[in-house]
Amino acid sequence: MPLCNNKVADDGTSAQPLQEGKAMVDSLIKVVACYRHLASCIGGCTDNSSLRRDLRQTRERAQTLALSCRNHLTARLRDKTLPEAERKETELLWVAFSSCLELLHADMCKVFTMVKHFSLANNSTMVQTGIQGGTTELAARALSLPDLQEAGGSTQTSSMEGQEQSQLEQEIAQVDRTLEDMELKVNVLRWTVEALGPQYADPVSTDSASLALLSIDEEAAQAFCSRSQVFAAMMLCGVAIFAVVLSVCVVFLV
Amino acid sequence: MTIRNVRDHGQRYRPRMACLKKVENVVLEMQDPKTGVKSQTQRLVITTIPHAITGEDIVAWIANRFKTDAAEARAMGTMMVAFGYIYPLQDHKRLILKPDTSLYRFQTPYFWPAQQWLVEDTDYAIYLAKRNIRKKGMLELYEQEQYNNLYKWMNHKWDFIVMQAKEQYRAGKERKKPDRVVFDCQERAYWVVHRPPPGTVSAMDYGHDRMVDPNMEEVKVCIMFIQQCIMRPRVKSSVSIGALIKYTTTYKEHDPFLHTCLPSSPWITDDVTYWTLNMPNVETPTKMRVERWTFSFGELLMDPRGRADFRLFLKKEFSGENLAFWEACEDLKWGAAETMKEKAQQIYKTFLARGAPRWINIDGKTMDITVKGLAHPHRYVLDAAQTHIYMLMKKDSYGRYLKSPVFKETQKKAYQYILCMNCVPQLCRFTAPVPHLAVYTGICEAQSTASPGLMTLPNSAACPSPISVAIDSTPASERRFDGNGGPSSSHFPSIAEASVSEEEKQPPAPKSRMALSLSRLLRRGCNAPSVFASLSPKCAVASGGGKVQPLGVEPLAQPQPRRIANFFQIKVDIPPECRIYPIDSEDEEDDSADTARGGVKEIICPWETVTKQDGAG
Numbered sequence: 001m002p003l004c005n006n007k008v009a010d011d012g013t014s015a016q017p018l019q020e021g022k023a024m025v026d027s028l029i030k031v032v033a034c035y036r037h038l039a040s041c042i043g044g045c046t047d048n049s050s051l052r053r054d055l056r057q058t059r060e061r062a063q064t065l066a067l068s069c070r071n072h073l074t075a076r077l078r079d080k081t082l083p084e085a086e087r088k089e090t091e092l093l094w095v096a097f098s099s100c101l102e103l104l105h106a107d108m109c110k111v112f113t114m115v116k117h118f119s120l121a122n123n124s125t126m127v128q129t130g131i132q133g134g135t136t137e138l139a140a141r142a143l144s145l146p147d148l149q150e151a152g153g154s155t156q157t158s159s160m161e162g163q164e165q166s167q168l169e170q171e172i173a174q175v176d177r178t179l180e181d182m183e184l185k186v187n188v189l190r191w192t193v194e195a196l197g198p199q200y201a202d203p204v205s206t207d208s209a210s211l212a213l214l215s216i217d218e219e220a221a222q223a224f225c226s227r228s229q230v231f232a233a234m235m236l237c238g239v240a241i242f243a244v245v246l247s248v249c250v251v252f253l254v
Numbered sequence: 255m256t257i258r259n260v261r262d263h264g265q266r267y268r269p270r271m272a273c274l275k276k277v278e279n280v281v282l283e284m285q286d287p288k289t290g291v292k293s294q295t296q297r298l299v300i301t302t303i304p305h306a307i308t309g310e311d312i313v314a315w316i317a318n319r320f321k322t323d324a325a326e327a328r329a330m331g332t333m334m335v336a337f338g339y340i341y342p343l344q345d346h347k348r349l350i351l352k353p354d355t356s357l358y359r360f361q362t363p364y365f366w367p368a369q370q371w372l373v374e375d376t377d378y379a380i381y382l383a384k385r386n387i388r389k390k391g392m393l394e395l396y397e398q399e400q401y402n403n404l405y406k407w408m409n410h411k412w413d414f415i416v417m418q419a420k421e422q423y424r425a426g427k428e429r430k431k432p433d434r435v436v437f438d439c440q441e442r443a444y445w446v447v448h449r450p451p452p453g454t455v456s457a458m459d460y461g462h463d464r465m466v467d468p469n470m471e472e473v474k475v476c477i478m479f480i481q482q483c484i485m486r487p488r489v490k491s492s493v494s495i496g497a498l499i500k501y502t503t504t505y506k507e508h509d510p511f512l513h514t515c516l517p518s519s520p521w522i523t524d525d526v527t528y529w530t531l532n533m534p535n536v537e538t539p540t541k542m543r544v545e546r547w548t549f550s551f552g553e554l555l556m557d558p559r560g561r562a563d564f565r566l567f568l569k570k571e572f573s574g575e576n577l578a579f580w581e582a583c584e585d586l587k588w589g590a591a592e593t594m595k596e597k598a599q600q601i602y603k604t605f606l607a608r609g610a611p612r613w614i615n616i617d618g619k620t621m622d623i624t625v626k627g628l629a630h631p632h633r634y635v636l637d638a639a640q641t642h643i644y645m646l647m648k649k650d651s652y653g654r655y656l657k658s659p660v661f662k663e664t665q666k667k668a669y670q671y672i673l674c675m676n677c678v679p680q681l682c683r684f685t686a687p688v689p690h691l692a693v694y695t696g697i698c699e700a701q702s703t704a705s706p707g708l709m710t711l712p713n714s715a716a717c718p719s720p721i722s723v724a725i726d727s728t729p730a731s732e733r734r735f736d737g738n739g740g741p742s743s744s745h746f747p748s749i750a751e752a753s754v755s756e757e758e759k760q761p762p763a764p765k766s767r768m769a770l771s772l773s774r775l776l777r778r779g780c781n782a783p784s785v786f787a788s789l790s791p792k793c794a795v796a797s798g799g800g801k802v803q804p805l806g807v808e809p810l811a812q813p814q815p816r817r818i819a820n821f822f823q824i825k826v827d828i829p830p831e832c833r834i835y836p837i838d839s840e841d842e843e844d845d846s847a848d849t850a851r852g853g854v855k856e857i858i859c860p861w862e863t864v865t866k867q868d869g870a871g
Contacts, residue, residue: 026417033421037429040437043363045305096414099376103418110371114363125282128293128305129362129440133430141428195412199405201387201419 017076018089024069025097027144031062032104034142037135039111043118044129052120054139055111056164061143062104063171069097070178077186091188092196098182105175112168121158274337274367281339281360284315291315296343296357301432306343306357313353328353336457338367341443347451359436365444367458373448376415379404381445383419396452472632479634504549508542516671531669534558541670548656551648555580567660568651575612576643576651579605583640587633598631606639616642 035058041051076082076090118124284290296306309331317327331351334340335358342348343357351358382401385392393401405412426434450456507513510521510528518525531540539559547554547563554560561577568574582601589597605614606624616624620638627635655661 029414029417030421030425033418033425034428036422037425037437040362040364040440092413095410096417099411099414100418103376106371106374110364110368113368118363125285127281127360127363128285130296130303130305130359130436131362131433132304133433135429137428138425141425190410193410195409197413197416199402199412200390201383201416 017072018086021069021072021076021090021093024065024072025093025100028062028065028069028097028100031058031065031142032100032107034058034138035062035104036107037138038142039107039114041129041131041135042111042114043127044131045126046129046131046134047118047120047126049120051135052115052164054135054142058139058142059108059168059171063175066097066101066104066175066178070182073097074182074185077188088193091193094186094188095190095193098179101175101179101182105172105179108168108172108175112165112172115161115165115168119158119161121161277334277337277339278366280319281334283319284312285360294357296359298435301435303432303436306359307340309352309354309356309358312340312351312358324353333457336447338365338444338447338457341439341446343439346439346443347446347454349446349454349457359439361443362440365440367447375404375408376411378445378449379408379415380419380422381441383416384423387419387423394451400449475632475634479637508546535562538667538669539664541665541668544665544668547661551644551652554652554655563660563664564651564655567655567658570658570660571651571654573651575605575614576647578612579614580640580643580647583636583643586636591633594633595631598628598635601636602628614639614643615646 035055038051038055038058041047042055073090073094077087077094082090118126291307291311293305293307295302295304312331313324313327316322316330317324320327320330322330328351331340331353332349335342335351336349338349339361340351340358341361342350342352343359345356379401382393382397382404385397386401408415426437429437447456448458450458510519515521515528517527520526520528530536532543535558543557543559547557547560554564565574565577568577579601582597582605586594586597586601602625604610605612606621606628607613616639620642624636624639
């Protein structure tokens, strides 16, 4: 999948600070979404050191984004001279940002507990979840890199794991503090913020393929056997009709 | 606003989730390639996805692992599916394990149920939005409703939710198709477990969250106290059964359901005299109540009237501070939390401190413990002292109370209802609305032996509710009587109520006292009894032995005069419209039939007339 639908986050030359803030928040949302997908693979059969590495990198990216976002938005909201309409927009962004950060916090906590149980170094049993592929594309999307070199899967020793764990713990605490700081510094009343967007997200693109897979999976699985039987029967009928038509033609010709 | 501060939802707050850890271990055991569950591939139209397992394989594995039979293994498998560790690939909404070739798959640990995390509504909103992105209108009705609700109350972050849903959807497209399908299945299964469709039973339903940490000090003490309250040391069954028998024999006559309730059972008739007479702080208690005080000290204390009596006695003995202390401790234990400290201090100043105005006498060790505990007062800080004082009162004062003139006085004054066998030759009906009953002094020989004897009247055996006063009760009782066999016919309990006067008068027969028998007509063809009790000792059971209750009848027949002597009588103010209907059997039948049809009954009280007829009766 081409990465062209990424909203560029690192472009620091955007015209208005509002757009800039929006772009930052959007990219944070994107990174958090990728992080969630990555986190869902932990403990599964594809859990390996590259997944862990991807997770770590995505997390670091999310944190840098979060930091810059926070600084930007805090500065804007504390600016008393902000016009009303822009303040409303910024507050909306602020709410989106804090919810995003909360989501990231929850995911990081989950990853923390899961990594404790499914340790690569100790060769813990992984659950056979049915996932087959890797997650490099996801990481690439998160990090906004056109392609990611697949670094050789370095085996993780328990000390490395321990280090990563403690680092993760620190980062979780940091996000915690960030959230609390935010609440203290800027007072955004949630009940005054109204969503501007639609209630229902527009269908991005009709992804017929996976839809077809899933719907078939849902509905026809019971009739799977009969389905193949019906298919065979129809084939036979088709062949029989074809033979009849041929014989009629032969008769007529003759 | 998302409540982030209520972060800790650990084990100690949701105790019923303790099994999750064990299920996780079992699931991990199932993963073993050699000893685990056999996995197959799931064939979809375009692709194949590995790691599918059949229901029957799961059941077989569980049965083998835990050495149980197939039904038990199936139940356990269903539990695992219900918790969300395994999800079905077909028929995903029903979380049960089918022991056939239907396919299941293991859930990824990210979506495992966890005690620590509450399932967030934000995530649910994102999931529903994602489903809507994929295909519009794919949400079911209940999901639609929940989506609308979430839109209303999470409106402030709705832009974020929509954005996040889009991004997650796009990120999903970065993955390979089979993985995308698997992830969608996983997420869908997760939400079926945690937001079940309406009408399904959810395994995640563990009841209420405990908002109090049970490890807190005060809660621990409270739990310990309650545990001690319910703790029962082990005893031999013969001993415990003996205690049970003793309890039932003691209390059997005091139970208004198991035994005759006099004057009439308020649950059956509409006469609430029984309740009014037994109000908590009534001036004069009933005899039964006073008798209960003699059963145990606890009974005496629990009854407010009894406690008042005891208090009076202690006042006379100048040892009232014990009871006062005990009551203060009870107040502390059951009172409001905010006043607890002041109460404890007050109690200390009044009862425990040296030179206190109402100093109680407890031993040194208990005093030490109590004073130490009062440094950090809580509800149960005075428990030891209270128990000590309770025992003191029980062993010492209680015995003296039972022999004291205060108690004897109360006993004498107590009301009593008695039933008495009587025979009046005529069937009478009488009208006497119950509120007209006035109580006044009558004879009493307060005999403790008499009362139990009285209570074992044959009523209980055959006649369900022989005493019916109220008009509207009569149909029921009549019907009941009609349904009865013969023997219950003749006995008319006569209930009289009076207070005991100081002197024990012999019951001069009629004078101004009449016993009002409030029973109903019993049998057709019952020629004997009228409903009036006469005080005349000559009253004999006219119906003879045949119609008399076998149970306790003979002794009743004998002490009939004596019992009559124990009558408490009611003087009834007879409204001028009272009439008497002497009825013979035919009339009675008709009238009964009428009654049965629901006609209005009239009860007539022919006091004067009956008195004259008394000689006949």
